[in-house]
Amino acid sequence: MLKTIAEVLTLSATFLTDHQIERPRRCAEDLLASILKVKRIDLYLQFDRPLVESEMVLMRQYLKRTIAKEPIAYIMGEVEFLGCRIEVTRDVLIPRNETEILADLVIKKLKVLEPAKRVLWDLCTGSGCIGLGIKRACSSISIVLSDICPRAIELAKSNSVKNCLQVECRVGDLLQPFLNEKADFVICNPPYVSKKEFDLLERSVRDFEPSLALLAGDQGTDFYERLSIELPRFLNPRAQVFLEIGHTQGGAVQEIFRKVPWRGSQILKDWAGHDRFFFLEIE
Numbered sequence: 001m002l003k004t005i006a007e008v009l010t011l012s013a014t015f016l017t018d019h020q021i022e023r024p025r026r027c028a029e030d031l032l033a034s035i036l037k038v039k040r041i042d043l044y045l046q047f048d049r050p051l052v053e054s055e056m057v058l059m060r061q062y063l064k065r066t067i068a069k070e071p072i073a074y075i076m077g078e079v080e081f082l083g084c085r086i087e088v089t090r091d092v093l094i095p096r097n098e099t100e101i102l103a104d105l106v107i108k109k110l111k112v113l114e115p116a117k118r119v120l121w122d123l124c125t126g127s128g129c130i131g132l133g134i135k136r137a138c139s140s141i142s143i144v145l146s147d148i149c150p151r152a153i154e155l156a157k158s159n160s161v162k163n164c165l166q167v168e169c170r171v172g173d174l175l176q177p178f179l180n181e182k183a184d185f186v187i188c189n190p191p192y193v194s195k196k197e198f199d200l201l202e203r204s205v206r207d208f209e210p211s212l213a214l215l216a217g218d219q220g221t222d223f224y225e226r227l228s229i230e231l232p233r234f235l236n237p238r239a240q241v242f243l244e245i246g247h248t249q250g251g252a253v254q255e256i257f258r259k260v261p262w263r264g265s266q267i268l269k270d271w272a273g274h275d276r277f278f279f280l281e282i283e
């Protein structure tokens with residue numbers, strides 16, 4: 001006898017509860033909506049619809065992956081980020097809420113500046129979420145996405161096509177893809193986890209997300225150190241730089257950038273009230 005959407009949701013939520021998965025009902029809904037390619041709300045409009053065998057097989061596989069602590073974003077293969085549909089694989093970090101706040105803050109700034117024909121680089125782009133979210137909101141700005149991981153850049157490129165957004169994509173170590181070029185805006189969410197913090201990360205992060213996207217030396221500040229030294233010669237006058245930082249790194253990052261000839265710098269907080277972003281304007 002085929003099971004209905006309502007029955008599968010109830011059984012799945014119970015199974016996830018038994019395996020101590022957080023928000024089990026929500027999780028079951030997200031997985032099933034992804035399998036049926038409908039919005040979560042639509043499940044409730046077709047409660048009596050029976051699932052065919054192939055859908056049941058997939059749901060069982062998804063539930064098994066979930067209790068093995070694989071992040072649900074990798075299972076579903078896609079997240080929404082500032083109105084863009086961003087495919088995610090284990091080659092890239094799953095975009096975080098804090099990063100959406102960063103991109104949104106930058107969009108608000110760019111809208112005031114009306115940066116037509118100006119250039120923004122999204123360094124350490126991963127899935128491309130930041131640069132693509134900004135391009136969707138500010139179409140006249142030229143955006144280049146870059147990352148050291150070729151598979152991440154392939155995915156960022158494919159995400160740009162999926163969202164019908166025209167950006168350039170380059171592979172290379174930090175600023176190496178931009179030799180002899182200058183930007184007006186640079187945004188970067190670099191790896192910022194120290195070795196010590198890495199060992200304390202949740203299993204779902206440590207075991208599934210790429211360490212290349214997380215680890216940044218003994219203190220977690222390697223990329224800020226590098227950017228403070230390497231970035232100035234890649235910037236046009238009055239260029240602005242927008243960085244995501246770890247919530248304990250505000251003081252350290254301010255200290256690192258103290259040596260550079262910046263007009264001003266500012267630490268901004270996330271919704272939880274933690275230091276999370278560092279904005280700079282060069283002389």
Ligand SMILES: C[S@@+](CC[C@H](N)C(=O)[O-])C[C@H]1O[C@@H](n2cnc3c(N)ncnc32)[C@H](O)[C@@H]1O
Nearest residue numbers: 095124125126147148149173174189190191213
């Ligand atoms: C914290 S993730 C950020 C991904 C994405 N921007 C986001 O916010 O979701 C950092 C990214 O930096 C990339 N990366 C690591 N080392 C790098 C390097 N030396 N040069 C350029 N990119 C690097 C990783 O491949 C990863 O995609």
